[in-house]
Amino acid sequence: MTHIPRTPAFDCSKAFLDNGYQFISERCREYASDIFQTRIMLRPVYCVSGEDAARMFYVPGRFTRNGAMPPTTLSLLQDHGSVLTLDDEEHARRKEMFMGLMGPARLAQLMELFEAEWRRRIPVWQRQPSVILQDEVEQVLCRSVCQWVGISLDEDELRQRTAELTAMIEGAGSIGPRNWKGQLLRQRTERWAREQIRAARGLSGEDRPHTPLEVIAHHTALHGHHPDYKTAAVELLNLLRPVVAVARYITFSALALHRYPQYRERLAHAEPGLAEMFVQEVRRYYPFFPVVGGIAREPFSWREHQFQAGDWILLDLHGTNHDPRLWQQPHDFHPEQFASWDRSPFNFIPQGGGEYSHGHRCAGEWLTIELLKSALHLLTTSMRYEVPAQNLDISLSRMPATIHSRFIISQVHPAGSVQ
Numbered sequence: 001m002t003h004i005p006r007t008p009a010f011d012c013s014k015a016f017l018d019n020g021y022q023f024i025s026e027r028c029r030e031y032a033s034d035i036f037q038t039r040i041m042l043r044p045v046y047c048v049s050g051e052d053a054a055r056m057f058y059v060p061g062r063f064t065r066n067g068a069m070p071p072t073t074l075s076l077l078q079d080h081g082s083v084l085t086l087d088d089e090e091h092a093r094r095k096e097m098f099m100g101l102m103g104p105a106r107l108a109q110l111m112e113l114f115e116a117e118w119r120r121r122i123p124v125w126q127r128q129p130s131v132i133l134q135d136e137v138e139q140v141l142c143r144s145v146c147q148w149v150g151i152s153l154d155e156d157e158l159r160q161r162t163a164e165l166t167a168m169i170e171g172a173g174s175i176g177p178r179n180w181k182g183q184l185l186r187q188r189t190e191r192w193a194r195e196q197i198r199a200a201r202g203l204s205g206e207d208r209p210h211t212p213l214e215v216i217a218h219h220t221a222l223h224g225h226h227p228d229y230k231t232a233a234v235e236l237l238n239l240l241r242p243v244v245a246v247a248r249y250i251t252f253s254a255l256a257l258h259r260y261p262q263y264r265e266r267l268a269h270a271e272p273g274l275a276e277m278f279v280q281e282v283r284r285y286y287p288f289f290p291v292v293g294g295i296a297r298e299p300f301s302w303r304e305h306q307f308q309a310g311d312w313i314l315l316d317l318h319g320t321n322h323d324p325r326l327w328q329q330p331h332d333f334h335p336e337q338f339a340s341w342d343r344s345p346f347n348f349i350p351q352g353g354g355e356y357s358h359g360h361r362c363a364g365e366w367l368t369i370e371l372l373k374s375a376l377h378l379l380t381t382s383m384r385y386e387v388p389a390q391n392l393d394i395s396l397s398r399m400p401a402t403i404h405s406r407f408i409i410s411q412v413h414p415a416g417s418v419q
């Protein structure tokens with residue numbers, strides 16, 4: 001049995017909320033250990049960081065996500081009954097439904113809708129003195145993902161749905177008013193999502209379009225029954241909400257283009273492989289979810305320590321993506337380091353690690369990458385814009401983190417137009 005360092009503070013909830021992104025890595029560095037013990041919300045927890053820790057964490061079936069995050073966060077991010085809260089065969093069956101929506105043809109459809117909607121907005125942005133890119137992209141994503149799943153929205157509904165979905169994302173990592181706002185709006189969105197499921201289930205065989213909404217509404221669980229309306233609505237939202245959340249990565253991409261303009265021309269000229277490396281570096285470098293939690297389902301040992309069923313573990317996502325043992329320049333934005341990345345599912349884990357089907361690795365990772373590539377293409381080839389002076393700081397005390405100004409652009413013109 002090895003000694004596991006323990007924080008001197010009895011409870012570290014405040015330190016974690018103040019900066020969840022560096023909470024684990026800073027302490028691991030201080031204790032020269034990939035693991036330490038502390039308490040968060042008065043509960044004992046093991047915090048782990050690095051590739052080896054991710055390998056331990058992503059052994060299929062070892063951890064459940066049930067009870068591994070505060071209920072207020074769970075209800076805004078995934079909610080009870082969602083795929084994240086399932087285990088074993090029930091999980092595999094539901095995950096199969098999600099992964100079945102991520103094939104190349106389906107993703108190409110979404111990209112087409114997304115790019116068309118973005119292009120449709122360029123003349124509108126052109127008429128405005130300035131545009132808050134994150135807010136605009138959230139709306140573009142909301143409309144395109146709703147169309148993709150098979151739901152059309154009028155302008156009022158678009159504004160309402162975008163506001164509700166973004167409030168859930170904003171409130172997920174906080175306690176207090178921001179979280180309450182998300183909870184309140186969630187109830188309205190859920191009612192709407194249940195109506196969509198009810199309407200889809202009401203259609204007879206030949207009227208049923210082969211849309212993602214139809215797939216979710218008619219999905220059968222392990223024993224051949226349809227999950228109840230609430231659960232199906234939760235899964236519909238689990239498709240819509242995180243797609244809208246990709247707006248954060250898109251604004252981070254715009255920020256990276258602004259900070260590192262040497263890539264703009266090369267991307268516009270489609271230098272082979274560069275867009276993929278740029279997008280991966282955006283997901284590695286910029287903060288999104290700091291950690292992921294699990295509760296051990298059975299005893300196991302790691303680093304000569306015996307863990308018991310019920311132990312709570314937090315895996316450091318952000319810190320692992322910045323681990324100097326894994327990345328040559330962890331704190332610089334350097335897309336080229338992906339040219340030599342070994343593609344391990346344990347050392348680059350912005351959306352979780354391990355495998356998709358029998359683990360909880362994010363179902364929307366390929367979709368996220370494709371959307372980011374599309375957005376990069378649009379930002380570098382479809383429009384010209386200025387970036388006026390603004391506060392571009394990213395506060396790590398807010399989870400998920402965002403650019404203070406939400407990235408303002410001005411003097412937008414379609415590419416190729418005369419000013």
Ligand code: HEM
Pocket residue numbers: 065083084085095098238239242243245246249288289292293350351352353359360361362363364365367368
């Ligand atoms: C915006 C960027 C995104 C980030 C940073 C992100 C991150 C994550 C993380 C950290 C997990 C949990 C992994 C674990 O527990 O081990 C997860 C799970 C999940 N994500 Fe994402 N995600 C993103 C986008 C998406 C998108 C676009 C979708 C839409 C399809 C999606 C759907 C899901 C689902 C369904 C799960 C649960 C998977 C399971 O339990 O097997 N995510 N995501």
